[in-house]
Amino acid sequence: MEPWQLTAAAAAAKLQDGSLTAEALTRSCLERCAEREPITKALVFLDAELAIRNARRVDKAYAKGVLHGLPLGVKDMIxxxxxxxxxxxxxxxxxxxxxxxxxxxxxxxxxxxxxGKTDTVEFAAAGRRALTRNPHDVTRTPGGSSSGSAAAVAEGMVPIAFGTQTGGSTIRPASFCGVYAMKPTHGVVNSEGAKRYSHTLDTIGWYGRSPADLHLVARAFRLFGTEAPVAKSVGGLRIGLCRGPHWNIAAPESQEAVLTAAKRLEAAGAVVEDMVLPDAFDEISRAHHIVLHGEGRGAFLQEFLAAPGLLHQDFHDRALNKEGITPRDMVWAYDHAAACRRLFDAVFPGYDAVLTPAAAGEAPVGRQDTGNPIFNSMWTLLHVPCIGIPCITGPNGVPVGVQIIGPRMGDAALLDVAAAVAPVVDAA
Amino acid sequence: MEPWQLTAAAAAAKLQDGSLTAEALTRSCLERCAEREPITKALVFLDAELAIRNARRVDKAYAKGVLHGLPLGVKDMIxxxxxxxxxxxxxxxxxxxxxxxxxxxxxxxxxxxxxGKTDTVEFAAAGRRALTRNPHDVTRTPGGSSSGSAAAVAEGMVPIAFGTQTGGSTIRPASFCGVYAMKPTHGVVNSEGAKRYSHTLDTIGWYGRSPADLHLVARAFRLFGTEAPVAKSVGGLRIGLCRGPHWNIAAPESQEAVLTAAKRLEAAGAVVEDMVLPDAFDEISRAHHIVLHGEGRGAFLQEFLAAPGLLHQDFHDRALNKEGITPRDMVWAYDHAAACRRLFDAVFPGYDAVLTPAAAGEAPVGRQDTGNPIFNSMWTLLHVPCIGIPCITGPNGVPVGVQIIGPRMGDAALLDVAAAVAPVVDAA
Structure with missing residues (x-):
């Protein structure tokens, strides 16, 4: 087994005990990139010498941090x-x-x-797409906007990578690429230095190839409770199966993924119950749309004034408020979101986690359509932690995942649930 | 009259009609700096050649923007x-x-x-203070954290300057320095590229020497409705006089400023009524404290890990959660703030604006104590627009202002009220 094939957690164990060096792992990842990058195009910046210098600096460190020696891909708007x-x-x-x-x-x-830096949809928002191809089928998108980060982790180019999520930019690409991902509670990871689209929505997320990989990154950020993970067994876990307001537009494979996950969990001893969201959630996607476009109005004003000719029409539309969002709309959307956050949190501790689709279906064909974020955007607005878990293979042979969701600030408990359920849900 | 003595609005009129150039105004401001900066220490970076180059670039522009030719001070965490x-x-x-x-x-x-760049409290948060002195009394603080921006505008070094407010960092220094300031609705001005302390609270604000100066900057940011200001007369305006939960800790001069402003407004024909906040507001400052320290926990983690020895103890305390903020505290504070936002907005349109103290008293003596932000922090958490207006001179001969407040997203209407009431309130 080559070092690049190790999950972050497996590599971290070797890096901590000294049986693997940062440089050796980095060189192995570079070899993997040499092989796959011409096809996958996940990276927009890779300087092998610089990566090795960064690795050697880590190998010389006095103390070993939580992420000691792990090569990290960074979305190119961070x-x-x-x-x-x-x-x-x-x-x-x-x-x-x-x-x-x-x-x-x-x-x-x-x-x-x-x-290295991973390709992204322009400003992680709209406009130009990444050149990245889906590692499971080069004719398909890896999803967006964290296209390169999801694909790079799926390919083994890096064990972990940062994405961001404003609508569905972290969890959806994980589903399309067959990797694990975490979007933590909004605000618990400082998003300073990532391009801003919507301050109410923008959330730093990350990718790995196991739940333990996600946990390592969460620990690095000192998310409450992650320093003391609790081993949970699937038996006795209470899972709310949430079809949500958009179930009818989920493709059969996305519905199948959720129902398969539910069956696997029940077979392993979990209690899975249908969970119906209150009526207020019928308006949640409209609230997301208003916040996104209303805050997006100011987000690209700098670029619109500096060089409109270098800015995609999508961002002209934002700056010029093409959607016609009003101040009254904004206040309604903020207050509606706040009300729904309380309602959703009240579901817990009745459930240990909520299970719901991670994407609308398999990865679409082509590069332009990065997939529908509607199965993610409401959770982003609710500020709740979401973890993407691979589940089944769709009719076209590409992955389809699911996501589990917890209450605000319940990141650590959700990671514990993910560690327990992943071997059952991701059983292919 | 020297060009540096012009308000931004007065200078803008001349810059627009061509009777003043950006370079001439910039040179005048540089002369003012040469005279006052050795005493006031408002600026941490000023390169006269660079400022003139920037002015000449503006003088060559094809079209004139809203802020055409106006020298701008920028707080040194932006x-x-x-x-x-x-x-x-x-x-x-x-x-x-x-x-x-x-x-x-x-x-x-x-x-x-x-x-140029204006001095700030370390990271606009805590730790090291600015070296800046109060232009009205060099033995006193100009307030903080936007110390240099408030003082520079008060001195005439620049007609406008950016500050930020997370607790009371924009409006309080305006009161201490006798200038106008605006903290807009949270989120309507993109804070990307300013150091983050608390994403729920951090707000870009600005200083000027007239309400029209504040309006110019608001227009530059396309705040809803600012493109079409409405001339209002004081007669018939309904003003809510809000003592708030902390009136008893306001020094006599701060109480006097509010009551004087109320009397002047009534004398000019406004209706001023006592306004009592609902009981929920008794907890609003506690909610601000929790959000500030809870979000501050992650805000300085980068610096804490990179070079703890170069980081003030205040930031170690934040990173190590010395206040012991819990996830449950955070969720309570978020939900309490959301509830109070709705309650406060419901005050409108019963009033045109709410009148309340801008600071706890005159500027304190010395450099360490930049003043108590408690008369600002609750409004920052409520996300509502606040405008600081000079009002009286305190017992020690330094300025004491007041602030007027509107509902969320009501920035344009509040600017219209400020334009009407300022000549009455700022009558000294």
Missing amino acids: DTADMPTTHNSPLYAGLQQGRDAACVGVARGEGAVVF | DTADMPTTHNSPLYAGLQQGRDAACVGVARGEGAVVF
Whole structure:
């Protein structure tokens, strides 16, 4: 087994006990990139010498952090002090920031090897798509906007990578690429240094190839309770099966993934119950749309004024408020979201987690359609933690995942549930 | 009259009609700085040649923006592409970012002359204080954390400047320095590129020497409705006089300022009524404290890991959660704030604005105590727009202001009220 094939958690064990060095793992990942990157196009910046220098710096550290020696892919709308951050925008081609984004700084502080930058939808929002291809079928999208991060982890180019989620930009690509992902409670990871689209929604997330990988990153960020994981068994877990307001637009394979996960969990001794959201949730996607476009109005004003000719029409539409969002709409959406957050949290501790689709179906064919985020955006607005778990293979032979969801600030407990259920749900 | 003596609005009129150039105004401001900066110490970075180059670039522009030709001071925790951003932290001494913060980019896009960086409390949060002195009494603080921006505008070094407010960092210094200030509705101005302390609270604000100055900046940011100001007369305005939960800790001069403003408004024909906040507001400052310290826990983790020895103890306390904030506290505080936001908005349209203290008293003596933010922090948490207006001179001969407040997203209407009431309230 080559080092690049190790999950982050398996590699971390070897890195901590000294049987693997950061440099050896980084070189192995570089070899994997040499093989796969020409096909997958996950990375927009990779300087092998720089990656190795970063690894050697970690190998010389006095103390080993939680992420010691793990190569990290960084979505290219998150600032890095030693690599350009281009946002997939011609406006920022070659842009070099002076300091790391907060999440990159924390990861570096915990010993991660900043490895390279991963392709993204323009500003993680709209406009230009990533060039990245789905590792399971090069004719399909890996999803977006965290296209390169999801694909790079799926390919073994890096064991962990950062994405972001404003609608469905972290969990949906995980489903399409067959990897694990976490979108934590909004705000618990400082998003400073990542391009802002909507301050109410933007959330740093991350990818791995096991639930333990996700836990490592959560620990690095000091998420409440993650320093003391609780081993849970599937037997006795209470899972709420939530079809949600959009079940009818889920493709058969997405419905099948959720129902298969439920069956596997019941077979393993969990209690799975249908859970119906209160009527207020019928308006939750409309509230998300208003917040997204209302906050998006100011998000790209800088670029709109600086160089409109270098800015995709999608961002002109945002700056010019093409959706016609009003101040009254915004206040309604904020208050509606706040009310729904309380309602959803009240579901717990009746359940240990809620199970729901991670995407609308398999990854679409082509590069333009990165998939429908509607099975993610409501959870993003609710600020709740979400963990994507691979589940089945769809009719076209590409992965289809599910997600589990907890209450706000319940990140640690949700990671514990994920560790318990993943071997059952991801049983293919 | 020298150009530096003009308010932003007065200068803008001349800049627009061509009777004043950006370079001439910038040179005048530089002369004012040469005279006052050795005493006031408002600026941490001023390169006269760079300021003039920026002015000449504006003078050559094809079209004139809303802020055309106006020298702009930028708080030194807001990124600038052509000047260092040091956050008053030894960790970031000399830091050069590659792009402007969003607010700076918008101002530049609207023709502002980025003039220099103003001193700030470390990370606009705690730790090291600015060196800045109060322009009205050099033995006193100008307030913080936007110390240099408030003082620079008061001195005439610049006509406008950016601050930020997480507790009381914009409105309180305005009161201490005798200038106008606006903290808009949270989130309507993109805070990307300003150091993050609390994403729920951090708000970009600005200073001027007249309500019309504040309006110019609001227009640059496309705040809803600011493109069509409505001339209001004081007669018939309904003002809610809100003592709030902390009236008893307001010094006599702060109480006097509010009561004087109320009397002046009544004399001018406004209806001023006592307004009592619902009981829920008794807990609003506790909710602010929890959000501030709870979100502050993650805000400085990057710096804590990178170089703890270069980080003030205050930030160690944040990263280590010295306040012992729990996940349950956080959820309570978020939900309590959301409930209070709805309650406060319901006061409108019964009133045109709410009148309340801007600070706890006169500017304290010395540099360490930048004043109590308690008369600001609750409004910051409520996300409502606040405008600081000078009012009286305190017993020690330094200014004491008041603030008026509107509902969320009601920025334009509040600016219209400010334009009407300022000549009455600021009558000294």
